[in-house]
Amino acid sequence: MKPLLSYVLLLLFIITTQLLISSTTTTGTAAATEDIVKDSEGKEVLDNVPYHIGPVITGTGTRGRIKLTDTMYNKKVCPLDVVQDPSEDNLGGQFMFTLIGKEKYLLTSRILGIDSGSPKGECEESTFWTIPDVEEPPPSNLITTGGGFDQSFTCFQVVEYPKPTSPEVPSYMLQHCPSFCGAGPQTCFNISIYTDNGVRRLSSITGGYPFEFAFYKVKRTHDTL
Incomplete structure (x- = not known):
């Protein structure tokens, strides 16, 4: 040659x-390529429509679904904090995953915001999930609320979980990608569970196992049980 x-x-x-x-x-x-996200029943997840999110398999101790709380350590907080419910029996909060760019269905590897709609109760801060400083230690890298749509602090994406717990249930993980929505580190950070004084919270802890979750349809009064 x-x-x-x-x-x-x-x-x-x-x-x-x-x-x-x-x-x-x-x-x-x-x-990853863009794929339509599926809920726990294998149905397409709608963009900007409320869903519960939580572990794929229950019955494993204090592993409930994700929710917002206005009380931490017996003190009122505002903005609200994103935590994992200690009870497996509770449905958890209702969250909308809204793509930046209108689509009918939620897609993997697409930038989005996560919120619960208009504020309810005494706290008037927004319900958009935010990470104040993704590279700093807790509490700065814990997920809380109070951000705005399409900001570097509120910039997330859903990706397929690499090694699903159950082949029957579609499962996913979250990544925080601040640079995709403005200034910030030129990488994405996996979202994991961090135990903060006994409270399980979502965080960008480096080196932790990504939090694996599934989407669960919100049951309406007219739905067949």
């Missing part, structure tokens, strides 16, 4: 390898 041709082939190999490496996220998985 001629030296020039060998050099060109080697150069192409190096460029291709670097492109594959650069397309990975902090999870170490290749950048």
